[in-house]
Amino acid sequence: SGSSTHADRLANIASVWERDGVLVDPHTADGVQVARRFVRDGVPLVVTETALPVKFAGTIVEAIGREPERPERFAGLEDLPRHVVQLPNDAAALKALIAQRVGT
Numbered sequence: 001s002g003s004s005t006h007a008d009r010l011a012n013i014a015s016v017w018e019r020d021g022v023l024v025d026p027h028t029a030d031g032v033q034v035a036r037r038f039v040r041d042g043v044p045l046v047v048t049e050t051a052l053p054v055k056f057a058g059t060i061v062e063a064i065g066r067e068p069e070r071p072e073r074f075a076g077l078e079d080l081p082r083h084v085v086q087l088p089n090d091a092a093a094l095k096a097l098i099a100q101r102v103g104t
Contacts, residue, residue, distance in 0.1 A: 002034035009033070013063035023068055025051040026059045 012029035016022055024032065027050040035047045053060050053068035060068045087093045
């Protein structure tokens with residue numbers, strides 16, 4: 001396990017973009033930050049992407065100075081109705097909601 005600051009996040013988004021031409025989201029950048037502490041010669045290291053950069057456009061602009069590309073399938077997404085379910089901070093309540101929505 002490890003930690004990553006906002007400054008680390010921005011630096012990793014920028015360095016992955018500059019080095020590899022791949023734009024990563026802030027959560028993935030945090031994973032890159034921690035993973036880099038475990039790099040060993042000859043040992044592959046994999047960091048999986050956890051979200052799309054377009055979801056965090058403000059942070060991406062802060063890191064690389066431009067908006068991330070928006071896949072066509074996300075056009076108008078922010079104009080769709082939002083669905084919010086408020087739950088207490090309780091694992092049993094979350095499990096019950098999942099069972100209700102998708103079955104057991």
